């Protein structure tokens with residue numbers, strides 16, 4: 001381990017200056033906060049050695065995922081201060097167009113991925129970035145930060161586990177600063193040191209004095225070098241202390257004074273300064289020069305940020321920045337077809353996508369040699385290898401976040417939820433990380449989450465849900481729900497080509513029961529377009545998924561009903577113009593969904609139709625959905641639960657209105 005004497009004077013002074021910069025910025029920000037010029041501040045005073053030492057030890061191209069106390073990461077990556085100041089004032093020259101606050105930002109320009117408030121998803125993102133590095137044969141590490149409080153989140157455990165199983169070169173950096181908001185560490189975890197948690201994952205871990213810049217710099221430099229040569233995750237616990245409140249407004253009343261006094265003596269900046277002065281590396285004159293220069297820079301950069309006008313409020317800009325826009329790849333279906341099941345069509349679309357995108361990665365539980373519980377990826381490992389067809393531990397949340405990490409690194413991925421029901425354990429990163437990413441910092445989340453869903457298979461409350469409405473209401477997500485093999489294949493290929501996060505619903509009861517002629521080539525169908533399956537004049541039936549087949553059955557048995565039958569195919573974005581045109585023609589509409597009725601697609605469709613087609617309606621919009629109960633296991637109970645049994649009567653009632 002190198003010591004102080006093995007570093008050049010230039011390196012030592014650079015490390016000192018790099019710590020002084022965030023300290024002086026913070027001191028300035030605290031003044032501005034008191035003057036009401038900035039709104040919220042999370043202080044990293046006393047913890048600078050960790051951010052600065054680690055960032056200085058890594059290469060600029062290596063990704064770092066900081067948290068709310070890591071100003072030193074941003075400054076050591078040399079982000080122009082004017083841009084940081086603009087970010088904190090919500091101005092355009094920041095990194096989030098005024099859409100996200102203080103440290104919730106990342107920038108590809110500086111290889112930084114910012115946090116979301118939920119803390120935990122950061123860890124899984126680091127896994128994804130490290131995986132991308134491995135897949136691209138890049139000898140790079142990735143570092144992710146958390147506080148002691150964040151280590152209690154399930155995401156922390158999932159991400160460590162995944163990184164260990166996959167030997168990912170991630171530095172998991174825990175800044176143990178004594179408190180998580182007001183909660184002391186004794187109420188946060190029960191092991192002696194947080195570093196001990198590495199043992200449970202078979203992971204190397206180290207305790208580092210987080211208030212010693214040289215210890216941080218030396219140990220991280222050595223570890224990073226070794227991890228580049230031998231990729232593996234390492235858990236680092238930096239012992240330090242939070243010298244100010246959780247955020248400035250919350251104070252530190254609950255922190256014992258003697259603890260504060262003890263740690264004040266361990267101030268990383270002051271102690272390093274003393275050492276450097278004692279060794280003659282730093283002199284009073286050099287110090288004065290640094291301080292003056294940094295303060296001048298802060299003031300002049302702040303003046304530039306202050307002079308920048310407030311963000312201009314544009315409705316159009318807001319609405320157009322929710323989804324990444326890319327010219328869709330349009331490939332026509334071939335005339336050569338074969339008669340296959342829905343499940344085969346999905347498998348074929350996936351396989352052809354793996355061929356079309358040679359870096360596309362599929363991740364999911366039991367999807368490799370076993371072929372997935374539905375056998376959709378059967379034979380894929382032989383063809384594409386285990387690196388691209390990855391079995392995952394049962395860690396939905398970390399894998400969704402890892403998929404995002406792959407996307408940050410420019411790699412597309414498809415994640416298979418074993419059952420759509422289990423998306424609940426990956427819910428947070430889907431709705432908070434993936435969905436909001438493009439809007440927050442222009443970073444696409446190029447991910448398809450496959451969702452085997454639906455009832456009618458006597459699978460009970462936890463393997464039968466069709467939970468699309470958990471996601472259709474979240475801006476930033478696309479939701480696709482095909483009912484036929486040819487649609488499923490073309491829409492899946494389009495979803496994989498789309499740069500946005502897409503939830504792709506596949507109904508289990510249709511997997512093996514619905515067959516169709518399906519084009520054999522690699523082709524796309526447009527997202528956001530309905531299919532008009534039947535045309536008529538008396539009523540419009542709007543449905544999707546299994547509902548389409550229920551409606552077709554009723555129409556087949558009642559040829560006297562003249563109906564437009566609309567298969568939505570995509571729920572988000574929604575093809576409203578096709579729906580409105582039909583309703584305006586027929587004057588009556590029934591919306592059928594498989595999910596329990598309240599709060600589902602049918603409710604919003606009903607509201608939209610009422611608002612937009614009221615004058616054309618000859619009857620109230622009718623909604624049909626399943627019962628307001630969990631989904632029962634017994635076949636007869638399930639039959640009673642499902643909307644199917646009530647659809648025909650509701651349709652007749654509407655026609656008779």
Ligand SMILES: Cc1ncc(C[n+]2csc(CCOP(=O)(O)OP(=O)(O)O)c2C)c(N)n1
Pocket residue numbers: 069117118119146147148149150151177179180181242246
């Ligand atoms: C999932 C979630 N729960 C709670 C919070 C509220 N919260 C924000 S930061 C924080 C404390 C974090 O403590 P720690 O990880 O130790 O980091 P520190 O602030 O001490 O640096 C809490 C409770 C949150 N943001 N996200």
